[in-house]
Amino acid sequence: MTTQPVAFYDRVEDALRDSSLQTALDRATTRFVANRANALAQLTDFEDLRARARAIRAGALARLDDLLVRLAENVERRGGHVCWAEDGQQARDYITSLARDRGVRLVVKSKSMASEEIHLNHALEEAGLEVVETDLGEYIIQLSGETPSHIIAPAIHKTREQVRDLFERHLGMEPTDDIPTMTRAARAALRQRFLQADMGISGVNFGVANEGAVCIVENEGNARLTTTAPRIHVAVMGIERVCESLEDLGVLLQVLARSATGQRLSVYTSVLSGPRRPGEPDGPEEFHLVLLDNGRSRIVGGAYAEALMCIRCGACLNACPVYQNIGGHAYGGVYSGPIGAILTPLLQPDLPDVHKLPHASSLCGACQYACPVRIAIPDLLLRLRADAVRQGKYEWFEPLAITAYRQAMTNPALYSAGGRLASLGTRILGGRDGRLGWLPPPLDQWTKERDFPAFAAKSFSQLWEERQRKGGKPEQEG
Amino acid sequence: MPANTRQRRAVLFVTCIVDQIYPEIGLAAAELLERLGVEVHVPRGLTCCGQMAFNAGFRDDAYAIGGRTIEVLRGQGDVVLPSGSCGAMIRHLYPELFHGTRHQAAAEELVGRTYELTEYLVDVLGVTDVGASFEGRIAYHDACHGLRFMGLGEQARLLLSNVRGAEIVPLPGADVCCGFGGLFAVKQRAISEAMLADKLEGIRAAEVDLVVTGDASCMTQIAGGLSRQKSRTRARHIAEVLANKVDARTT
Secondary structure, three states: OOOOOOOHHHHHHHHHHOHHHHHHHHHHHHHHHHHHHHHHHOOOOHHHHHHHHHHHHHHHHHOHHHHHHHHHHHHHHOOOEEEEEOOHHHHHHHHHHHHHHOOOOEEEEOOOHHHHHOOHHHHHHHOOOEEEEOOHHHHHHHHOOOOOOOOOOOOOOOOHHHHHHHHHHHHOOOOOOOHHHHHHHHHHHHHHHHHHOOEEEEOOOEEEHHHOEEEEEEOOOHHHHHHHOOOEEEEEEEOOOEEOOHHHHHHHHHHHHHHHHOOOOOOEEEEEOOOOOOOOOOOOOEEEEEEEOOOHHHHOOOOOHHHHHOOOOOHHHHHOHHHHHHOOHHHOOOOOHHHHHHHHHHHOOOOOOHHHHHHOOOOOOHHHHHOOOOOOHHHHHHHHHHHHHHOOOOOOOHHHHHHHHHHHHHOHHHHHHHHHHHHHHHHHHHOOOOEEOOOOOOOHHHHOOOOEEOOOOOOHHHHHHHHHHHOOOOOOOO | OOOOOOOEEEEEOOOHHHHHOOHHHHHHHHHHHHHOOEEEEOOOOOOOOOHHHHHHOOHHHHHHHHHHHHHHHOOOOEEEEOOHHHHHHHHHHHHHHOOOOOOHHHHHHHHOOEEEHHHHHHHHOOOOOOOOEEEEEEEEEOOHHHHHHOOOOHHHHHHHHOOEEEEEOOOOOOOOOOOOOOOHHHHOHHHHHHHHHHHHHHHHHHOOOEEEEOOHHHHHHHHHHHHHOOOOOEEEEHHHHHOOOOOOOOO
């Protein structure tokens, strides 16, 4: 499961010490960022496209009830079934009892973060079903018993050398670092499973209300097989991922592929509407759409509503210097990176340490800059921090430090007295060169790998006053 | 030289970190503005924008500090800060912090007359050459808040490009965060250090005498790392370079 029993800071330290993880992250995020930059460079009107995509997402969220009802009605009109799942339990129950009822033994899955969110695989296995992930990255982490560490590149934390060892162990293949050879081996292993499976479970990139359709983008073709080869297709979709029309979908797809992988369009874009109709040669006999709320409707219309605009492209993860250094697992939730630091506290508020996630950001803004729909991620992180403080969740030193800070900054006499004291103390500690190599806790956290400057002998305010009194240059500090 | 400097008056809000730790940056900014014909005013009791409390989530404390700052700055005309971070606190975050409070109107009015130093020089005064000189190689680090929440970067590069004798060298990853982030540097020490390590690697690769930035906070982070590694590269605030307060000698 995704909830590791270790504290957030320990996960961070472990991640920073993991040299394979560091290698994998360096290789992958650098490539993602470069590919995205190249893809955007080919467009002259990306800002315009972003603005349109944002307006489409905002518009859909503003009419969410209406669009979802329309989507559901149209799905049913086309012969599909709709499950309104308030939470993960309802979604899991619906899918497991459907599988039991239809005599399903083997389930193939294409990538779905929503199914990760509700720990669907675990529930299916508990119900006695065999589940096979078919996205290459998901397949790798299923073999290694892990969870995705990136929204679109679930095995981003693994080096090719680690995958080589994994495939040698699980697929009995000759060890090779050659990625095409490894990919062919996985493909051969998976192909049989598609043909044997009774049920295919997919995610949904966007639901299209007017069409009663779901759109799925991918690069491997596994989602096409998952959704068409088995006799039952179940699509799991977060309720916020709806758009109104194919026209809106077109705009969203343009920003999604470029932001996610730097492609103009994903290799496969499927728009699926309902089960196989009489006379059609292929497609599933049954189509089920699971509309997953799981905390989302709580967010609609509130201070964090903007977070629901997210189209799960992963651009903010790739752009984030924190994510680049610690990877996805350290965040402890299903969604990682800057958007995960918002979604996890909102969707999984009971996870231990979850209030610390919004602090795993220097607020540099690279995420918002990269986001194709310009979610104000830093502003939302700041609101979550304020919420946590209101709930009494902070570090031991913070109330003391912040109170002292407020008193100093709002009381000029205290401010200048405090400044003089700090100046005296730090200049004694700093010695001749005025650089402090040690400070008491909690500031010892600063001085482990950084020096700190001593406070000035005279503050700017003092020097400025002296200068004004003399009507000329201030005395130089001695 | 000065293009648009007739009898301007501006408040110099040096920020708490400059006031207490780097008064030389405040003095350099004041001299620079005065040299360009601006009458510099420093109101008594101006301390801090409140960002540290706000970023920590302690909004009541940020409100108390920022509310007082708004009052001190009321009716004072243009406000210039040698910091994109504190500038962004006022311009980008004060509207949210003071929304629906008695300070709302004053906060919104303050937003419209608040400038970061290089922005004020280039965009308001219309000056791109301040007559500074420095013999050596300089790389510029984009401080995040100035870059992404105030749209800065070009102004500083323009000003530096006119520093005589200076060779301006591109800094690999110039727009990537140095890892300071206020209390982040202490609360998320390990991540902050890793980000600093990346920044220092870029600086090392650039082989410069100076790494220049517009925020004393980033400068503290970068200088702290450079000093601990006994690097010959120094980190300085752009006001110091533009006011000719940095000589070419390496320490």
